[in-house]
Every structure is written in structure tokens, then in C-alpha cells.
Amino acid sequence: MGQMLRPWKTILNLEIGADKAVFQQIADGLIAEIIKGRLKPGMSLPGSRILAEDIGLNRKTVVLAYEQLIAEGWLETVYKKGTFVSEKLPIQKTRRKQRNEESISSVKNFSFTAYNEGIPANIPTDVPLIVFNDGLPDVKLAPLDELARAYKRIFQQKARWRMLGYANERGEERLRIALSMMLSMDRALNFNVNQICITRGSQMALYLTAQVLVKPGDFVAIENPGYRPAFDVFKHAGAIMLPVGLDEQGIDVKQLEELCKSQAIKAVYVTPHHQFPTTVSMKVDRRLQLLNLSNQYGFAIIEDDYDHDYHFGSRSLQPLASYANAHNVIYISSLSKLIAPAVRVGYVAGPESFIDSLAALRMTIDRQGDPVMEHAVAELMEEGLVNKHAKKALGIYRERRAMMVKYLDLYMKEVADYELPEGGLAFWLVFKKPVNTIQLAAQLLNNGVQVISTERFSFDEQPLNALRLGYASLEATEMERGLRLIVASLIPARY
């Protein structure tokens, strides 16, 4: 070992009292020397006694390190000769190739926009930033005590361990039964447990649906402006997206029909209950027109009923999927907006053969859901707590909506058009005069107000002359201040 100029203690860089056992530090240090090429195949190592003395440690410690390295194939012992760096190690004698980053960095070029739904990554707690989000529920209203109790009960069950093995990839049957009953009673939807697959939020429901339904090159019609995470899903599935315009009832069926005449459309993605982002509700006649078109041209309707429960009219509109002639409708919804965004319980409902394919793919993506959480949510549903929470939350949001209208009328009437939305937790404002909304958003952020950049909503990623203002988490004073700051940016002279 004459070529080793530095003493072993320095070479091995031992740190007594470190988190790693000393014998492991010795072993790792020797491995590092071998990999760096300073200890070469065939080179002899000092005897354990000599090395122990050199580094000032107990001989046993060194023996332990050697034994390990021998077991792992780094070193070998030759009878009566000593310990050597293994001859079998395929260490290159020459300098190894430089870091070859190419094979990994040549990954597919993903251009999915990070979509933070209006929650800044780091809200400085001392600055009262006013956030007009995408239309999210107020997480502070989430029925957390109820959820915590449900988790606790489930963890205390005798048969709890049954929930901890592998589970059905469609989700726990108990939750599918609860969903099936709720859909039947509240939404006039008839789906049995085999026609429902529980997913990680509506996002996974969308992803699975697109992957199963759409082949690369298929045409998929989408609402424009619309929901970008859905665009991303169809893009990833290789779809050619055809943007369709909107009016006060949602997707323009005449325009859609024209598209159908020139192309074989595989699917149409719609948010009929409260169109995202414009908030408009699709009325019955439009719904029937869309269903008729679907039956005539044989395209699937992907109905994203993402916030069914937040409807302020006499009752929520019946989903497209509930209509007698809804032969090609795949229904997607979620409990996440009702309980809390982080409680990821979405679902897809559709023909059984379709759900079979969906479940097979789901198996490949993440194997299954979270049985403990699914049981907890089922328990909340069975006990009527989800419904109770929905009613309570709706009452609070109704008040906040009224408050929002009051301040909109006070500040925005002059500069923007808006309707009182029948449901959902956001307002859609269209400016009367052209406004550079990118500039506006940047300026507002400096003044402590955050709004969603409207280029996210438009298919071509151009900014719109509009704003979507989610209000559900805001107090009256925040709404007032936020709207005042928006109008002050638009008419600086006035405010």
C-alpha cells in the first residue's frame, strides 16, 4: 500500500459520533477509494490490526468493515496472503467517461403549465395578500373533526388490518355503494357499484377517461375558454383538440355540429353545470341538443360535474348523464370540492365495460386508492355528514356571494359586465373596454391582490379581456379591498 500517500485516517474521513456506525464509515470510505480508482483491483489492503492501529480504532471494527466488503464482493481474501481489492471488479483503468447526462435529460418535453389554482406557494404570513382563487371552497370550513373521528374509528376497528393489504382498484365497495345511492337520490343517476370507479380527485378521473377513450390523433372538442388541466390530459393522450366557443349557455352546439360534419369527433369535454371558467349553466334545451348531437354523430360526452353541490338555484340541474337518451355520457365528479381539495376522492361513472378498461389502466398507474380514507369518507356519507356539511357550506357561500355582488355593484359596474352565477364559487367579469389582464395581474400582485392569469383559460394561451374571481374563502373586508384595488388599477384617476 506504498502508493497511498495520505494516512488512512484522512483517506477514510472518519467522523466519530456521526450518524453512521464507524465500521460502515470505514467500508464506505474504502468503496469510495475503489470507485475513484485509487484502490485498484488486485491491490492488497493492510491487515486489520495494522489498519486499526493506523486509524486508532479497535481491530474488531476494521474486521467488521472488511467482512462486509468481502460479502459484498468489493474485497477478497487469498488464503494466507491477506485481503485484496477484488480482481473481478470491472473498474476501468483509464479515466471514466464524463458525466453522461444526455440519456436521462433527453426526456419528453413536458409543457404542462404548473397550475397552482390561485394558492401562492408561499404566502408571507405578515402580508395580507388577498387571493381571488379559481373558485375553490374555503378549506377552513372542511369537516375536519368529523373526518378525524372517522379515521380514528377505522383505525380502532378489529378488522382494520384488512384495509391495509392490497385493495380493489375501483375503490372500496362501501364507498361505491354510498356514491351510487347519493347519485340516485340527489342527481337522478342510476349507476351500480360496478359502473363506478373511485379516483384520486376528478383529475385522475379525467386522465383515466382520456387515456381509455382517446387514441393519438383522435379529435376531441373542448370548451374555449375552458379548464386547462383537462387540456393537458387530452394533450398527453395524443388528442387533436378542437376548441368550441361559448355563449350564455355554455358550449356552442351549432359550432360543434359544424365540426362534426367535417371531422369524426371522438369525444366532447363539457362542464355543463357551471362552465369553467365563465360560470354559465347549460339549460335543458341545450342539454338535449348536445345529447342529440352525440347520438347522431356517435361521439362520447365527458361530463365534468366538478362542483355539483354548489348551486344556489332551487336545486342543482340534473346531469346530462341522467337523461334517458344519454347513451354516450361518461360522468365525472368529485367529493374533493365538498370535503377538502386535499381529500382526493373523485369518481368516474359510465358503462360497465368502460369502467372495466378504466380500472385495468388504473391498476397500472397507481395500483389502487387509499382504503382507510375511502372508508372514512364512506362513513361521513352514510351518517349524512357530507350532506349536512354541504348545506351548511352552501349557506355560508350564499352569504359571501351576496356580499361579493354588493361590492361588485359598488366598484365594478362601470368597467365590467357580470352575471350572478347560478352556482359555483366564482364570478366571471368581462371588461367593457380592452384591458391588458397580464399587466393588470402583475400590477395587482404588487398591491397585494392575486388573480388568476386569464391566459390559462384560453386554448391558445392568449390573455382574455376578463377575470375569474373566486370568492369562497374571502371575508367581506377582503372582497371590498380587493375589488377596490382592481378598479383602482383600471381607473387610476378615480381611486
Place this chain on the structure above:
Amino acid sequence: MGQMLRPWKTILNLEIGADKAVFQQIADGLIAEIIKGRLKPGMSLPGSRILAEDIGLNRKTVVLAYEQLIAEGWLETVYKKGTFVSEKLPIQKTRRKQRNEESISSVKNFSFTAYNEGIPANIPTDVPLIVFNDGLPDVKLAPLDELARAYKRIFQQKARWRMLGYANERGEERLRIALSMMLSMDRALNFNVNQICITRGSQMALYLTAQVLVKPGDFVAIENPGYRPAFDVFKHAGAIMLPVGLDEQGIDVKQLEELCKSQAIKAVYVTPHHQFPTTVSMKVDRRLQLLNLSNQYGFAIIEDDYDHDYHFGSRSLQPLASYANAHNVIYISSLSKLIAPAVRVGYVAGPESFIDSLAALRMTIDRQGDPVMEHAVAELMEEGLVNKHAKKALGIYRERRAMMVKYLDLYMKEVADYELPEGGLAFWLVFKKPVNTIQLAAQLLNNGVQVISTERFSFDEQPLNALRLGYASLEATEMERGLRLIVASLIPARY
């Protein structure tokens, strides 16, 4: 309304005391009649008083139903004339098209094998079925009380609502820190928090990696026999899989090198710690050979270190990703096998740019993970409870492994070859004479013993002359009885 022959009460099919409010039943009944075409656009409806008398209900109830249907666009009122079915409804006068199932049922043909990992869907509780599973941990050992306590504490936190909004798609930073430290201390891996993405079990880690790395038509080398859920992932990504044989150290690098000479291989998927299904461990020299090949030919190594902690040797082997010349290694592992299969915490670690792409795709698939669960798991790690559990479990499994060897030696020595695996929770038996393992599995099931069908392991889905016997959840008596029944099926004369 002369054309309505049946009385309204029958038509509307009212059920007093049903879960649905009576006015909603009336509204739904009328909608059904409209959709069925018995109430046509323009037809007049009886006045609310008349209908109320006819069906024997309060007039207010009927008014409520009418008001809703008007709001929803089904009906319209004409001043001083009454209530009519809306003329605007695009109801077809002719019989509607028959159920057009085609557009939905023409879904992609998924042939993913349902893979139940050895847990039968319904274990009849009165029959003592002995299950030799895939090598799963014993869910009964899962640290459930600790997990329940962690959940409870998190739900009681003041800032708990912060966890319920949308979260970072890479997973909670707290858990990534805990993982980063564990990887550094226990596995000699240096990944910072931005080089780790937490996933729903290792399955999602595999799925994301394949989707980001592999373009349709790319060549991916896989171990054969190997892990079918990984085959499914690469298949879904459009890869052309090249099966590579194994020896007692795992993947045959010579065969792999030959493949590299004729094709540009994008990635190699390996399970070096304990090859699945054969359980062999890849030694240092083979690891270096594989890394050298990767650097020479520029392919990525996808290292699936799925059960790192279950190693019975002096210590676990250092992952490929920890080697100094591991320039192209993507590292996948999981806590699910340690805590419980249903606690879905896997992760991918790799270059930051790769993890960035992975996270962008993850956003599109299911938005994010479960922050409450991730905090709970992080807490268990921080308190050393995961390590403590791993040690305890390893001790139990070591005893069960010894027991298994005892019974294998007693019953199987004559008919099969097997090695004491260095790690993992299964044995790999190769029969000395040809055995029809499909027939064997069927016969055994009749006798109350379940084994995994070996055609799942082989790339061409042909049965192998082998068995993989997971033992971790079995008591000694079950092992004894199970192995005795297996050998009795093979040599009926003897037993």
C-alpha cells in the same frame, strides 16, 4: 291533455314517504314523460289546481314542481294561457336512435392482467386457505397504532387546514426531507428534496418514470422473468420491450451488451437488490458492469429497490444509484412494503430536471398526493418509528424464513432447487423435473393452497417450471401444511 289516458297519479308514480321530496317526484315524473316523448313540445299541462286534485296533493306542491321545471327550461308559461311543455326543447318526434354503445365501447383494448398479488378477492373465512403470496409483508405487523396516533395529532394541529388545500405535486416537503435524510444515512444516496418526487406507491413511480423517459417505439430492456406490473407500464408507454435472461446474480449483462450493439436501448429496468421473482441479489461486480454498460451505451437504468429494508445479510447492498459512476440511474423505492401496502408512499429520485418533468406529468394524472398521510408518515420517520418497525419486522421475518427453510428441506429438497435468499420475503423454487405449474396451481387451490401462477412472471406469459413462495404472513403450521400439500401434488404416491 286529453291524450293522456292514464291518470296523473299513475303516470307520475308518486311515492309518499320516499327519500325524494314529493314536488321533486312530480317534476322528475314530468321530465320522464317529456323525454319519453309522451309529453311533446307545445302540449299544455293541467293547471296546478287541477293536477293537485287529480293526484290528491296540496296545490303548493304542484306549483313548486312547475316553478322548477320552468326555471330549468322544461316548461314555459304563456300569459293568461297556462303552462306548456317548452317549444324550444329539441325533442325528436320520431323514435330516437337505439342505444349507441359503439362510441364508448370502442375503447382501447387493455389487456393488463388483473394482478391480485396473491390475495384472493374473497377468502371464505371458514376455509383455512393457505396463501403463498408474492412476497408481501404481513399486514398484521403494520405499525397501525403509531400511524393512528400520527393522524390524530395532525388532525388536532392548529394549522391543520393548511394541509387541506392544494399541495405541492412532489409531495410534502417535510416527508421529502425525511426521505432525503434516510436515503443518505441508510443507503449512501445523495438526493436533495428537489430530486425526490413522492408518488402513490412504487407503481406510480414506475408509471411516471416510463411516461417521462420512454417515447413510443423506444427499446426498453427488462428482466425475464420479471415484474409484470412494470411490463404493463412500459407497454402503456409504447415501449418495445426486450427481455433479457437472468443468472444467479440477476440480469445477464453479456446478453444486454449484445442487445446494445444492435439497438439503441433507452432504458433498462432492474430489481438488483432482490430480483423479482427469482430473489437473487446482484453483487458488486455485476453492478459495476451494468453501470459501465449504461455509461458506454447511454441508456438509463431504472432501479426498482422495492424492498430495500428486508435484507437478512449483514446489511443491505448499496443501490446502483449510490455508485460514483451512476450517471444515468433513476431510483425507485417505496415505504408501502414497510408500513402497509395500502399506505401508498413510493418515490422516485433522480436528476432535478428529470424530477421536474415527472412532477409536471404527475400534476396531470392526479394533481398531488395526500398531505395528511404524508405528514403522518413523515412523523413516523422523524420519530424513528419506521426504522424501529423495520427492525422488529425483520426479526420476525428472519424467524419465519428459518422456519420456511426447515420445511422446505423437509419436503421439497427432493423435487426442487432453492437458495436461501439474502433478502425479500419469498423463496424461489425451481423444479428438478418438468412440472405443469398451471395444473399444479389449480389442483392446489382445490386443496386449500394458493400459489401465484408463474405465467405472470414470464415475458411471453408461458408458465415456468418454478414457484415463488411468499412466506411473510404464514405461521409455521401453515407453511408445513402448505408445503406438504404442494409436494403431495407432485409425488402423489408418497404423501
